[in-house]
Amino acid sequence: MSFTLDEKYPNLYKIVEKELAGFTGHTLDHIERVWKTAMKIAAANPEVDLEVLQIAILMHDIAGMKEETDNTGKTDHAVLGAEITAKILKELKYPEPLIKEVKHCIQTHRYRSSNEPKSIEAKILFDADKIDVLGAIGVARSFMIAGDIHESLYSFTPLKEYIADNLVGGKPDGRIKDVSKHTPNLEFETKIVKIPDKLFTDKGKEIAGVRIKFMQAFFAELKNEINADI
Ligand SMILES: [Fe+2]
């Protein structure tokens, strides 16, 4: 790909840039990384509609800031983002079938959503988006978040005990009760390690598998160093 998203879709890019300003979760850097990973996955799936995929990538977190600032917790940025994007694309006179496809991709990109991606473009966006919390990037992002909310560097609490004590319902996917007890290694062990199984494309699973291995090695080394077992 010789162009970047801001060159190919300058109007849409400017809208996204404005909407994501100040948003802690998903910056334009994230969009750019998702795009690069998605293009790798797309290369292994020649039937992909690149126009649909690229517009969906660019717009997928457009409602992220709205979800983050909604204290009622009712805003789902995937659902709202799909609506906002459809409206913008309509105004810019994009064809109706493309709008429908893009909308499906955005609606279904969320990890927790029960709304499954059905089209190949939606599956690629889903996979590329999740891959962005894996590998060295995943480690870096998890420590950035940990620093922001004053988590500890590492927790030695056994996984079973932690899940029972600090996750709602005593389930690995339960909401965290007390963030001060949470750490990147616990985030990795309770949630991130399961991501490769949830992906849809073969190429996505392959990339995710490599990145999970790196994270396992990283957290094992971190534990060793904290224990001075080196
Ligand atoms: Fe998202």
Ligand SMILES: [Fe+2]
């Ligand atoms: Fe995202």
